Amino acid sequence: MTKLWARIAGIAAMIFLSLPDGVFAAGGGDVAPIVIVADTRNLSGIMWWWAELYNESHLYFALVTVALIPIIGVIFGVLADIIMTHIGIDLKSRDLAEH
C-alpha cells in the first residue's frame, strides 16, 4: 500500500513538474534550451553545497527551493510584523472605503 502511494505521489510530482515552461512565468518569454552546470571551483561552504546540489539533481534542488521560499517568506513577514507593531501601527484593522 505504501509503495502504491509512493508511486502515485511520484507520478503526481512528475506531471506537476513537466507541465509547459510558460506556466505563470510572468513577462519573460521562452527559456533557452541549454544545460547549465554550476562551476563549484570558486565556491566554498554553503554556496559550494548549494551548487553541488544543483549539479547532482535538479529535482532535489527544486524541492529544497520550493520548501525554502515559503519558510523564508514567513520568517521575513513575521520579523516585519514585529517591527511594525513596535512602531505602533495597528495591523489588524482597516477602514474599507473607495473614496
Add this chain to the structure above:
Amino acid sequence: MDWLYILMPIAGVKIFWPGLIILGIGVGIIGGFFGMGGAWMVTPGLNILGFPMAFAIGTDIAHMAGKSLISTMRHGKFGNVDYKLGMIMLIGTVVGFEVGAQMIMWLERLGAVEKTVRFLYLILLAFIAWMVFHDVAKRRQKQQEALKAGREVDKLATGIEWHKTFHKIKIPPMIHLKVAGIYCSAWLPIIVSFLTGWLAGILGIGGGLIRMPALIYIIGCPTHVAVGTDLFEVMISGLYGAATYTYKGRTELVAAIIMLVGASIGAQIGTVATKYIKGYGIRIAFGIAVIGCAVSIVLKMVPMYYPAYRTFFDGASTVVVLGIVAALSFYITVKMVEGAKQEVAAKKASMAKQTGSQV
C-alpha cells in the same frame, strides 16, 4: 569595493547585491500595494544587474512567490483576502492558463506570433487604462451631482458598475463571498478567472495586471479585497512557477533570498499603505502603472521596425520601467509614512486623554 558584489553559485556571475535589495524593496512596495507579481518590472531590473535572461525569469518568479506570501499574510490579517473566491478562481486560472499556453504554441507554428501577441497586450493595457480613468471620471461626476443635490455618496460607491449587471445572472449554484460582500453565480468567477488565465497564458505574463481590474470591475470586489485576493493567487501560482523553473535549473535562490530581504520590507510598506490610501487612490496609481507598462512595450516594439536603434529603445524601455517603479514606490512610501505618523499621533493623543481623565 569587492564586498558589494556576490558570486551567484548557479548562474556563475558576480552581482551587485545592494541593487538586488533596492529592486526587491521597489517591487515589494508596488506588489503589496497593487496585488500583482510585477514581473514586467523585475525582469529588466535583474537583467541590468547582470543576470542572464534565463535566470532572470526563474529568479523573479521565486522571489515573487515569497514576496506575495508576505503581502498575503498582511492583507489576510486586514481582512482583505477572500480565500473562497481565491480558491474558486485558482481553478479557472490554471485551466485557462494551460489552454492559453497550448494555444500560443499552436499559433507559433503558424508564425509571426510575437508581433500579434505584443499588439494584443497593448490593446488590453490601453483598455484597462481607459477603464480605470473612465471609472475615476464617472465617480467624480456622481460625487458632483450628489453634492449639487445635497446628498452624500456612499463610501463604497464606484463609477463603473458593470458588476451589478453580471450579478443579475442567476445561474446555479449561487455563492456568497462574505469577505468581498458579493452574492453571485459561481460561474461568474470561474469564467472570469478562465478568461484572465487564458489571456495571461497567451501573453506569457503572470496575470495580476489583468486579474486585479477584472476582480474590481466584473466580479465587483472592493479595491482592497481585489488586491488581497489577487496576491493570494499570485502566491500560489508563483510557487508553482518557481517549482517548474527551478526543476529546469533556471532559478538563482541566493539572489531570490537577497531580493526577499528588500521585498519583505517593501511588501509591508505597500500593504500597510493600502490602509491609508482609499480605493480610488489605489485605482489611479494602478492606472498609471498600466500606462507605464504600455509605454515600455511600445518602446520594445519600435526596434522591430527600426532595428538600428535597438540599443537606444531597449535602454529607454528599461529607464521607463525602473522610473515608474521608483516614482510609484516613493509616492506609496510617503503616503504610508504620513498615515502611520497620523495613526501613532492619534493613538498617543487618545492615551493621554484617557490618563488625563483617570487622574
